[in-house]
Amino acid sequence: MAENIMRSTRSEQRSFIETDPESHFPIQNLPYGVFKRPGEESRVGVAIGDMVLDLAALEERGFFEAAAPGATPLFRRPSLNYFMSLGRPAWRRVRAIISRLLSADEPRLRDDPELRRAVLLPQASVEMCLPAEIGDYTDFYSSLEHAMNVGTMFRGPENALPPNYRWMPIAYHGRASSIVLSGADLHRPRGQTRREPGAAPEFGSSRRVDFELEMGFFVGPGNELGRPIPADQAAEHIFGLVLVNDWSARDIQQWEYVPLGPFLAKNFGTSISPWVVTLDALEPFRCAGPEQDPPPLPYLRSEGKQAFDIHLEVTLQPAGSPLPHVICRSNYKYLYWNMCQQLAHHTITGCNLRPGDLLASGTISGPAPGSYGSLLELAWRGERPLQLPNGQRRSFIEDGDRMVMTAWCQGDGYRVGFGELTGRILPPLDPSIP
Secondary structure (H helix, E strand, O other), rough: OHHHHHHHHHHHHHHHHHOOOHHHOOOOOHHHHHEEOOOOOOOOEEEEEEEEEEEEHHHHHOOOOOOOOOOOOOOOOOOOHHHHOOOHHHHHHHHHHHHHEEOOOHHHHHHOOOHHHHHHHEHHHHHHEEOOOOOOEEEOOOHHHHHHHHHHHHHHHHHOOOOOOEOOOOOOOOHHHEEEEOOOOOOOOOOEEOOOOOOOEEEEEEOOOOOOEEEEEEOOOOOOOOOOOOOOHHHEEEEEEEEOOOOOOHHHHHHHHOOOOOOOOOOOEEEEEEOOEEEHHHHHHHOOOOOOOOOOOOOHHOOOOEEEEOEEEEEOOOOOOOOOOEEEEEEEHOOOOOOOHHHHHHOOOOOOOOOEEEEEEOOOOOOOOOHHOHHHHHHOOOOOOOOOOOOOOOOOOOOEEEEEEEEEEOOOEEEEEEEEEEEEEEEOOOOOOO
């Protein structure tokens, strides 16, 4: 009942900036991002419809003085890291000010044409930047269906899951320096592969580049070295979520992953979406996740509904094709290990997380073949190639293929969305070019 009331209240929110019911950025969302005007330095803004609200310009006019006294500047910065560090009370005070300022019955911005021109900019007129200075990046392996699928391919169904899978969130430490923003294209990586068991490896371009449908969250205040974050306090350290494409070279990965896991197969690039959707915006869409059996150890137990009903889609558009083709529809709620458990496990040793660190979910696959979050699964290791409408087939990504990911929560007459995450795989760089 309380959830229904909350959704109804959210659906009644209106902004003087009109948005389509299928817009990802209504007043119910208000995601944060970092943008640049031509010839100016980057700063923090909020998406509303097809506009960007310039928070730095509003701050200069005194709109946020009561939100975080003494903490200035909040938004004339090249990243969200400082704002992330302030914690949930400050985040909520700022969100309340922005929501009120954009509401249909608030005249301060609505009825001031000069102020509107100064602080509201078309998204098409600005350049989006990485939302955070990402110090560290960790990628989890939290989808049970994905783990079962991959394990079945390589070890058979009886040994699909490693013995620790249902006891703890498994992860690897990724490469923060090669995280790129949506729209950045990546070159096909080179490395060692081995085509047949027992054969000598060969060096060359990966023949099995893949996408991985994921979501990630940015850490807020973080913790001191030696002081773990309990699972029931983890949400206070989660600023918001973005879409993640953890590009993978499967043939390089298969040869290198024993004994220490992914390395070169993952470090050539990870793409993220530009707008960070906060937990407050996602709250009406909170739901129960999968039953965890056996029950987690006490430090991993998190009470209540810890998943979110977020619809996910992936399209593939071959080079020269006018239309993308939907190849996956999944949902964030399928993840076996939730964000609070991921963060609690990451810090249980005393590892210190810092503002702007990115923790990704791992590939999100659902129970049906059309919900598998990678080509490795969708084409089942190349044994069942996907048939595209233009007559082409895909087992793995080919040069020129454009991948697009999108995600949204569906409310009553509105959506809370993440926009799009796009990227193409280009031919490998000529090694003779420095």
